[in-house]
Structures are given as C-alpha cells and as structure tokens.
Amino acid sequence: MASAHDIRKRFVEFFTARGHTHVPSSSLVPRNDPTLLFVNAGMNQFKDVFTGREQRPYTRAVTVQRCVRAGGKHNDLDNVGFTPRHHTLFEMLGNFSFGDYFKADAIRWGWEFLTGEVGLPADRLVVTVFDGTGEAADADDEAAEMWREFLPASRIYRCSAKDNFWAMGDTGPCGPCSEIHLFKGDVAPPDAGIAGRGPAFEDNAYVELWNLVFMQYEKHPDGTMSKLPKPSIDTGSGLERVAAAVEKVGSNYETDLLIPMVECARALAGSRRPLDRGEAPLRVIADHARATAFLVADGVFPDKGGRNYVLRRIMRRAIRHGTEIGLDRPFFHEVCAKVVENFSDVYPELAERAATIDEVVRGEEESFRRTLDRGLRRVQVAVGEHDRAAGTAFSPAVAADLYDTYGFPLDLTAVIVAEHGLSLDEAAAEKALKERQAAGEGNTNLGEERAVADLYFALHGELGDTTFVGYDSTEADAVVRALVVDGRAVDEAPDGAEVELVLDRTPMYGESGGQVGDTGTITAAGVTVEVTDTHKPRGAMHVHRGRLSGGTLRKGDAVHVAVDTARRDAIRRNHSATHLLHHALRKHLGDHVLQKGSLVTPDRLRFDFSHNRPITPEQRREIEATVAQMVLANAAADVRQQSMDEAKARRAIGLFEAKYGETVRVVQFGASIELCGGTHVGRTGDIGLLAIVSEASIAQGVRRIEAVTGMGALAHLQGLVELVDGTRTQLHAHTVEDVPVKIERLQHDLKAQQREVARLQQELATGGGGGASDITEVAGIKVQVRRVASPDAKALRAAADALRDKLGSGIVVLGAEADGKAMLLVAVTKDLEARVPAGKLIAVLAPHVDGKGGGRPELAQAGGPNVAGLDAALAAATGAIASLAG
Numbered sequence: 046m047a048s049a050h051d052i053r054k055r056f057v058e059f060f061t062a063r064g065h066t067h068v069p070s071s072s073l074v075p076r077n078d079p080t081l082l083f084v085n086a087g088m089n090q091f092k093d094v095f096t097g098r099e100q101r102p103y104t105r106a107v108t109v110q111r112c113v114r115a116g117g118k119h120n121d122l123d124n125v126g127f128t129p130r131h132h133t134l135f136e137m138l139g140n141f142s143f144g145d146y147f148k149a150d151a152i153r154w155g156w157e158f159l160t161g162e163v164g165l166p167a168d169r170l171v172v173t174v175f176d177g178t179g180e181a182a183d184a185d186d187e188a189a190e191m192w193r194e195f196l197p198a199s200r201i202y203r204c205s206a207k208d209n210f211w212a213m214g215d216t217g218p219c220g221p222c223s224e225i226h227l228f229k230g231d232v233a234p235p236d237a238g239i240a241g242r243g244p245a246f247e248d249n250a251y252v253e254l255w256n257l258v259f260m261q262y263e264k265h266p267d268g269t270m271s272k273l274p275k276p277s278i279d280t281g282s283g284l285e286r287v288a289a290a291v292e293k294v295g296s297n298y299e300t301d302l303l304i305p306m307v308e309c310a311r312a313l314a315g316s317r318r319p320l321d322r323g324e325a326p327l328r329v330i331a332d333h334a335r336a337t338a339f340l341v342a343d344g345v346f347p348d349k350g351g352r353n354y355v356l357r358r359i360m361r362r363a364i365r366h367g368t369e370i371g372l373d374r375p376f377f378h379e380v381c382a383k384v385v386e387n388f389s390d391v392y393p394e395l396a397e398r399a400a401t402i403d404e405v406v407r408g409e410e411e412s413f414r415r416t417l418d419r420g421l422r423r424v425q426v427a428v429g430e431h432d433r434a435a436g437t438a439f440s441p442a443v444a445a446d447l448y449d450t451y452g453f454p455l456d457l458t459a460v461i462v463a464e465h466g467l468s469l470d471e472a473a474a475e476k477a478l479k480e481r482q483a484a485g486e487g488n489t490n491l492g493e494e495r496a497v498a499d500l501y502f503a504l505h506g507e508l509g510d511t512t513f514v515g516y517d518s519t520e521a522d523a524v525v526r527a528l529v530v531d532g533r534a535v536d537e538a539p540d541g542a543e544v545e546l547v548l549d550r551t552p553m554y555g556e557s558g559g560q561v562g563d564t565g566t567i568t569a570a571g572v573t574v575e576v577t578d579t580h581k582p583r584g585a586m587h588v589h590r591g592r593l594s595g596g597t598l599r600k601g602d603a604v605h606v607a608v609d610t611a612r613r614d615a616i617r618r619n620h621s622a623t624h625l626l627h628h629a630l631r632k633h634l635g636d637h638v639l640q641k642g643s644l645v646t647p648d649r650l651r652f653d654f655s656h657n658r659p660i661t662p663e664q665r666r667e668i669e670a671t672v673a674q675m676v677l678a679n680a681a682a683d684v685r686q687q688s689m690d691e692a693k694a695r696r697a698i699g700l701f702e703a704k705y706g707e708t709v710r711v712v713q714f715g716a717s718i719e720l721c722g723g724t725h726v727g728r729t730g731d732i733g734l735l736a737i738v739s740e741a742s743i744a745q746g747v748r749r750i751e752a753v754t755g756m757g758a759l760a761h762l763q764g765l766v767e768l769v770d771g772t773r774t775q776l777h778a779h780t781v782e783d784v785p786v787k788i789e790r791l792q793h794d795l796k797a798q799q800r801e802v803a804r805l806q807q808e809l810a811t812g813g814g815g816g817a818s819d820i821t822e823v824a825g826i827k828v829q830v831r832r833v834a835s836p837d838a839k840a841l842r843a844a845a846d847a848l849r850d851k852l853g854s855g856i857v858v859l860g861a862e863a864d865g866k867a868m869l870l871v872a873v874t875k876d877l878e879a880r881v882p883a884g885k886l887i888a889v890l891a892p893h894v895d896g897k898g899g900g901r902p903e904l905a906q907a908g909g910p911n912v913a914g915l916d917a918a919l920a921a922a923t924g925a926i927a928s929l930a931g
C-alpha cells in the first residue's frame with residue numbers, strides 16, 4: 046500500500062506526465078499579499094496569474110503546497126488534535142491550468158488519479174456540483190454531465206455556493222467548484238432521490254478529498270465580479286486525508302505523515318503519561334510541531350502580534366498539552382526535530398533551518414515555562430477564590446491583572462478557567478487591560494511635560510513638518526519659524542537664552558529610528574546658536590536646542606545652519622554599520638534575528654535583536670568577518686523612495702507593518718536592504734572597521750550588541766593590544782604568544798602547591814610528634830585522642846581514617862579549630878561499633894563546644910562555636926568511652 050510520501054510523489058509524477066510544470070511550494074508567509082495571514086491554498090502563489098496580471102512560462106502547473114489554516118475566524122485551534130482531520134498545517138496537492146485545459150480534463154484526471162493511481166474504491170466516491178444558488182453564476186449542469194461518465198446520477202449531488210463556489214477571499218479569483226468525497230459509512234452511498242442527504246450534510250459519513258475549482262471570475266472590493274481573461278483550473282486535495290483513505294485508517298494522525306511525531310511525543314512522555322488523557326495531547330503536540338517547524342523555517346518567530354502571535358499560540362498550546370502528560374522539561378524542540386527529519390527530503394528549507402528551529406523552539410519553551418510556573422499558581426488561586434454562587438463568568442479584571450502583573454496570557458487564562466467550568470470574556474479582559482494601562486500612563490503625563498507636549502502639538506498644527514535637506518547637504522539657509530524659551534513660544538529670544546528653534550528647512554537630523562539628533566551651529570548677523578540636540582517632538586517638525594549668544598534672535602530672521610560634520614560622519618558610519626551588522630547576524634544566526642531596537646551615536650552603536658542564546662566566539666568572528674568583507678567590497682549606498690510592494694519584492698527588511706501603503710525609503714549596501722530614514726555613508730568602505738565591544742542578554746529572547754567603527758574600532762583594538770602587552774610584561778613573557786603558556790604554568794604550580802599544603806597538614810594531623818604516646822587503653826579498647834590542625838571537615842575525616850587504619854582496633858577522637866569554630870570527630874573500628882557507637886560518643890562530647898553532633902556508628906562529627914571548650918571535650922573522651930563501653 047502506498048505511503049503518504051509515495052502518494053505525494055505519484056501525484057507530482059501523474060501531472061508532470063500530463064504536461065504540468067512542477068512548481069515548488071511557496072513560503073507560508075504570503076508575499077505581497079496583505080489580505081492573507083498565511084498561505085492557505087495551493088493557488089495563492091498563482092493569484093495574479095489567474096487574473097492575467099502576471100505571466101509565467103507555463104500554462105499547467107502541479108504543486109505540493111504547505112498551508113496553514115489557523116488563527117482565522119473559521120479555523121478553531123481548539124479542535125485540532127481532538128478530531129481526526131483538523132490540522133494547523135497541511136499539505137495541499139494541486140494541479141492548475143492558466144487558460145489551458147478546463148473542466149473535462151480536471152474531472153477526468155481527478156477521477157483517474159484517485160481510482161487508478163492510488164486505488165481508492167470507485168463505488169465509494171461521490172461528487173458535488175454547484176446548484177446555481179448563493180452566487181451570481183449558473184448551475185453547473187455541464188460538470189454534472191461530465192461526471193456521468195464515471196458515476197451514476199445518484200452519486201452526483203448538487204449544493205449551493207456555500208459548498209460549491211470557491212473564492213480565495215472577499216476579493217480575488219473565484220468560481221464554481223466540484224468536490225470529490227469518500228463515503229465512509231457501512232453501506233453503499235444512498236441513491237438519488239433521498240432529499241437533503243449527501244456529503245454536504247453528513248460530515249462523519251463523508252470526507253472531502255478533492256476540490257476542483259473552475260476559476261472564471263474575479264471578485265472586486267466593491268462586490269462586483271468580472272470574468273477572468275480565460276477559464277482556468279485550480280484544484281486542491283489534502284494529502285493527509287487522501288493518505289488516511291488510501292491507508293484505510295480512521296484518522297489522519299494514523300498516517301505516516303504524523304505517526305513519527307505522535308510516537309516521538311509518546312516516547313518522551315513514557316510511563317509518566319496518565320492513561321486517561323488518551324491520544325489527544327500526543328496529536329496536539331504532533332500537529333503543532335509540524336506547523337511550528339515549517340513556520341519557523343519560513344522565518345516566522347513566536348512573538349506578539351499578527352502571524353507571530355498565531356505561532357506563539359500554537360507552540361504554547363502544544364507545550365501546555367505536554368505538561369498535562371507529564372512532560373515537565375523542555376521537550377517540544379525534540380518533536381520539531383522529528384519533523385525536520387521526516388520532511389526535509391520534500392522541503393529542504395527545513396534541514397537548512399534546523400538549527401534555527403531548534404534555537405527558537407527551545408527559547409520559547411523555556412520562557413513560556415517560566416511564565417507558566419509563575420502565573421499558573423496565581424490563576425489557580427483566583428479560580429479557587431471565584432464565587433460560583435455569582436455565576437460562571439470569570440472576572441475580566443482579574444484576568445487583566447494576571448496579565449499585567451505576571452505576564453500570563455489572556456487566552457491561556459481562558460483555557461484554564463474553562464477547564465474549571467468557568468468562562469472568560471476575552472474581549473472584556475482586553476478592555477480591562479487597556480483601561481489599567483491607560484490609567485498608569487495618565488499619571489506620568491501630567492504637569493509640565495504635558496504643557497510642553499501641548500505646545501509642540503500646537504506648533505506642529507501651525508507650522509507642519511520641517512523640510513529636511515540633510516540627506517544631501519550639511520549646510521542650508523533657512524528662516525526662523527518659531528522660538529521657544531522656558532517652555533513658552535516667544536517672538537524673540539534674548540542673548541544668552543536657552544532656546545528651541547523651529548526653522549522652515551534644516552539639514553540637521555532630528556533624533557529618530559535610533560539615530561541621535563545632529564548638533565552644529567545656527568548663525569545670523571552676529572548671533573550664534575550652538576545647537577546641542579535636534580529632535581522631532583511631533584511629526585517631522587525638527588526642533589533645534591541650544592544656547593544663544595551675540596545678540597537677539599527673532600521670528601522671521603534668516604539664518605545659516607551648519608551641521609557638525611565630523612560628528613555627523615561618525616554617526617553615519619555607525620548607522621550604516623548597524624545595517625551591515627543586522628545582515629551579518631541574520632546570515633550567521635538565522636532569519637529569526639529581527640531588530641528590536643538600536644541606538645546610533647557618534648561614539649558607538651547599540652543593536653538589540655531577537656535571539657535566545659549567547660553568541661559563541663566563533664559566531665562573533667564570523668559576524669565581524671562578514672561585516673569586514675562588506676566594508677572591503679566598498680559598495681555604494683543605493684537609496685530609493687519606493688512603494689511598499691517594491692520594497693517587499695526586493696526582500697527589504699524593516700518595520701513593514703507600521704507603514705503599509707506609504708512610500709518608504711529603502712537603503713541598500715550590497716546584500717543588505719533595509720527600510721530606513723537615517724543618514725548613511727556614501728560607500729561601505731567609509732566605515733573603515735567594525736569591532737564588537739560587548740554582547741549580552743537584555744530581556745528574554747533579546748540580546749544586545751555594542752560595537753564601534755572607524756577610529757573608534759582602532760582605539761578599541763589598540764586598547765586590547767596594550768592590555769595583552771601589559772600582561773605580558775607582568776608575567777615576564779618574551780612574546781604575547783607566551784602569555785597563555787605562562788598562565789597555564791602558574792596555574793599548574795599553584796595547584797601543585799595547594800596539594801602539597803594539604804598533604805603536609807594531614808601529615809601534621811596524623812603522624813609527627815605525637816607518636817604512640819597519645820594512645821591509651823580504656824576498658825580494653827585502644828583510644829587515641831588528639832588535637833590537630835585541619836583546615837576543614839574533609840581533611841579531619843581523612844586524618845581520622847588514616848589513624849583508625851593504623852590502630853587496627855580502637856577509637857580515634859580528634860578535635861580541631863577551623864575558621865574560628867570547633868570541630869570534633871570520632872571514628873570507631875568495625876569490631877567496636879556496637880559497644881561504643883561513634884554517634885553516641887560525639888553526643889556526649891559536643892556540648893563542650895556548644896554544639897550538636899551526629900553520624901553513623903563508625904563515624905560521627907560535631908561542630909560548635911566554642912573553641913575554648915575544645916580541650917575539655919577531648920579530655921572528656923576517655924571517661925565517656927569508659928561509661929559507654931562499661
């Protein structure tokens with residue numbers, strides 16, 4: 046019987062043999078399509094080909110497309126794992142015709158593949174066609190007629206647009222469709238004439254295997270439909286379902302597509318798995334691991350918002366199901382590794398990104414487990430405190446508090462309270478959260494700050510944005526449009542005033558996008574403002590701050606503005622270097638690296654990015670080397686204003702979501718392409734050199750690199766060289782290369798000396814002066830009592846062992862002082878354990894040092910603060926032995 050991997054292969058071969066071009070699956074992240082969260086059908090990548098906006102060198106295509114249907118309104122994540130057929134990710138087999146063949150071939154090939162190629166029983170298949178209701182299109186009698194070649198009329202059902210008219214979304218290509226279903230009931234499918242029964246109504250008896258869409262229309266935003274240039278074909282068949290049908294198993298989870306992950310989860314859980322949980326948690330984990338591995342491979346990173354958040358929810362759901370079956374250590378990355386192992390043949394991007402997948406999944410699981418631990422206890426307390434007499438609605442305010450204080454996600458609170466028979470109105474909780482946060486913010490905005498903000502707000506309303514001319518020049522003539530002194534708008538500013546200036550145009554960059562503001566001078570006849578900062582408090586209105594000298598400055602005065610170019614150059618070097626660094630980080634650590642923040646000053650740059658573990662010395666070397674290569678390539682800056690679509694097509698990186706629809710500034714240096722409004726070097730060679738100064742974690746999953754460029758990099762490296770050379774001199778090493786050798790030798794010598802000291806101490810304790818003179822006999826037992834010098838309890842024990850061995854048969858009692866405390870130790874040879882148990886003896890001696898002691902019959906120890914009582918304790922030993930042995 047064919048395995049699922051076999052079916053996939055045969056599908057592609059079947060259609061390539063019929064003139065189709067095999068087109069690889071596209072990424073799960075839709076390109077240039079803001080209407081879509083994830084790629085959810087094989088036809089997505091051909092949307093513009095159907096409408097005639099894009100030409101391809103082929104008119105027939107076959108694909109196996111990875112699809113995610115999760116997070117949308119119709120895809121309830123809660124079902125996945127609990128039904129035989131729901132998934133977050135699935136593989137869609139599809140054949141496509143772009144104005145080439147139409148219904149007849151699509152129907153024939155669909156039938157032939159299922160009944161001939163993979164051998165499904167023809168008498169168990171039924172089909173549906175469009176009945177002409179629910180959309181402005183005709184009933185598809187033509188398709189019904191064509192099906193008659195393969196099936197009796199009784200197995201051809203007619204359904205409304207709800208089931209048999211397919212559209213990609215509110216807009217885009219669409220058309221009537223025909224579905225092939227497998228009847229799974231006990232008897233043959235019912236004959237025609239049994240009204241109201243059929244695949245559209247009986248979900249459990251029928252499973253839809255294949256949807257053949259006869260694409261003929263395009264829907265427009267205004268709701269109208271126009272005809273496509275040519276009738277086309279889009280078909281889609283879920284591989285998991287076909288495999289379950291061919292393999293004759295009841296659930297997709299029993300096919301070889303999902304078994305490896307289910308079994309992996311089962312093995313990890315082992316015997317800890319409570320039996321009453323059934324298979325569902327294993328299936329949730331298996332399904333979600335598959336979606337997670339594929340999504341991360343396509344560059345989706347678990348995080349807040351949009352598709353990142355959908356991934357986070359999927360991962361967290363799987364991890365929670367893991368904890369329910371006893372998987373209380375990070376396990377999910379291991380299941381994801383199974384996905385990589387099983388699917389890389391077909392989807393090589395999985396193997397290419399295996400390390401990133403491992404990294405991202407581990408990091409998310411570790412952080413989520415911390416959140417869980419903290420929050421879970423609180424949620425349970427809150428559930429316990431819930432007053433059930435008042436109903437089952439869990440308080441949205443408490444849920445908001447759990448989120449705000451413990452970072453416990455609202456959706457998770459909802460799931461947990463549901464398990465206790467309560468419900469949470471998530472929208473109400475969101476609202477409560479917003480109100481809390483707004484209340485918190487309100488407090489910080491009061492008073493003076495608000496007055497200043499109001500002033501800027503008014504000024505911006507009056508003057509609008511400042512024209513920025515600083516990309517092309519560092520000097521400009523301008524006119525004073527506003528003056529602010531002591532937080533108030535004034536018409537003239539006196540000599541010596543701390544002033545804020547708004548001009549009609551300026552070459553000075555206002556702090557934004559992590560780049561600090563410019564400094565420089567603003568001059569008019571005899572008057573100078575030394576500008577110490579430029580910022581943009583509202584919109585793109587530039588406000589220059591500085592001290593006025595040489596006279597009075599008035600609104601309307603003509604001025605000359607000059608940027609401090611040496612400082613600006615240093616800033617430009619550092620800003621361009623962050624772009625190269627960003628590129629190098631993604632190249633060496635993975636595409637999960639996203640910029641989380643940055644600071645670009647003349648002295649150094651700071652770059653915060655998503656990544657879960659420290660950078661190894663080797664990675665650091667590679668990152669610096671990649672940046673150095675880009676610097677040496679001396680690429681010219683290519684800066685363009687482009688539409689968002691053009692920027693995306695160039696695979697530019699940056700904050701796309703925030704600015705969708707606007708024109709964006711795209712800055713390219715060789716392979717680095719970023720959306721950016723900052724000022725940059727003309728060529729990468731201007732950067733000179735980049736040196737990473739430090740690398741550290743600043744928050745969960747976020748790391749910070751600090752680096753220097755140009756002369757700063759040289760100074761940093763020279764500093765390190767001087768440090769090493771100073772060390773060399775201190776160590777009396779001839780060359781720098783000798784330094785590690787010298788250090789190793791010193792460490793070696795130090796260890797040898799420490800060992801020698803320990804040996805001498807033991808010798809002092811056990812042998813030397815005492816000889817046999819301190820051995821006495823009590824009740825026929827040889828007793829050796831001695832005060833020794835031992836540095837710690839371990840050394841004391843070693844000494845006691847040695848003395849006991851020498852004694853053959855007897856009792857050793859030792860006392861020592863260490864770190865200002867008294868230590869006592871009693872060792873008894875085996876033959877005497879019963880007569881004088883060490884533990885009993887030490888209990889008698891310990892009170893002399895104000896301590897307590899205990900231990901086994903052959904060895905017991907005590908410690909106490911009273912060092913002065915040590916000799917008394919030792920003196921009491923013989924008497925105590927006499928009475929115990931008596």
Ligand code: SER
Pocket residue numbers: 085086087088139211256257258279280281282
């Ligand atoms: N686009 C159709 C579907 O997703 C057929 O591939 O069902």
